[in-house]
Amino acid sequence: MKRFVVFVIFVALAVFFQSTALYDKIGIRDTAPDFVLIIVCIAAFLTGPVGGEVLGFVTGFVVDVLSGGLLGLFAFTYTLVGYGVGLLGKRVYGKSVLITITLLFAVTIIKAAILTMLAAIFLKPGYFGYFMRGRVFLEAVMNGVITPVLFVIITRIQMRVAE
């Protein structure tokens, strides 16, 4: 339970941080890493599919509410991501940093693909172009690079909390 609280705190911080103007300033070419996605993935890695999907759903729902956009869009996406990473997590956990980077790269692309699909169904067609542009790949690289660092920080905090 304590471990899960750490994730909740981190994910809340990520959501709040992404709501500040500071978040836009850290980006390159209007693209910044998705810290919320990264933390959901790390949580899924360490807690498994159930933990990942539940945290993904709650986080996505909060993001939907705060965005004022389509309710359920990010809840759906992060739930799927949380489940998928949770399933894979046990197989690839601790094997290599490169695998973690590659996984987050792939997850970001998958997130964009899910959002694209949902946007095509529920939103205006104009949103479709957003996910097809190069910024998705840039975000994927950023997410992949940042994840190992955040992974180390979160696991260390978790160990201290557990002690």
Next chain:
Amino acid sequence: MENPFRHRALVVLAALLFVSFTLMGFSQSRVTIRFKSVAYAVAYPFQYSGVKSITFVKDFFSSLKNNKYLKKELAVTRSLLEEYERTQHEFEEIKRENERLRKLIGIQSELEYETVIAEVVAKSPQNLYKTIIVNRGKESGIERWMPVVAYQDGTKCVVGKVIDVQPFSSRIQPLIDQSNYIGAMLKATRYSGLLVGQSPVSEQCLLQYIDRRADIAYGDIVVTSGMGGIFPKGIPIGEVVSVSKKTYGIFQEAMVQPTVDFGRLEEVYIITKRVTEDYFSDRELRP
């Protein structure tokens, strides 16, 4: 042996996906819209405190860093203030004279609206949407569809319009949002068109349905036309950055770079102008 947890995960996944999909499916229903509004009212205090805490930490460190610079800025500001005080008197004189002359030649002065100053509290946590949250709501007399402007580098510019109002906060849809339409015109030639946001694909806006006879050049200023019932006439929107004139059709299009810089938007002015009735004629948006 089969892992029972795997099935549990699948069952939970199916339930959560079902809930999410249902929410999306009923996104346009009044119940969902109301639910979203109530959920946001609950989440706002947490978001406000969280964002304010992060901003406070950031401001604390940047203020330490900028101390020297601020002292210099203060000296410049003081001298500017003195200059402005001197010109203020002159301005009042000119304004009075202008009003008198307007009366003499029978022109009604432009309607001026009251504004409410609001602080930008937060933005959407995902770049997919560009909505902005400000700390003024129903308690300050804010209503849905009120126009929002800002002053940047001494210039008034369009920011967007209010799309959701809570007791102490409002959500603003920026002009770059692709759901945002503004009646606009070219300041120099007075040709009008319809400005449509392009976000999240682009941070620029597209000015559509401009008469193809209009001569449009790079850098032409685009202002609100006053048509559409939301924005008063003549507020600067941006500058033309490219023109697309096809060999057929009766219209041409232009890409417009908004004047407002959303990256450094800290305060906005909500014009307390109620939307005119014709805005609702073909919409089910009546508050």
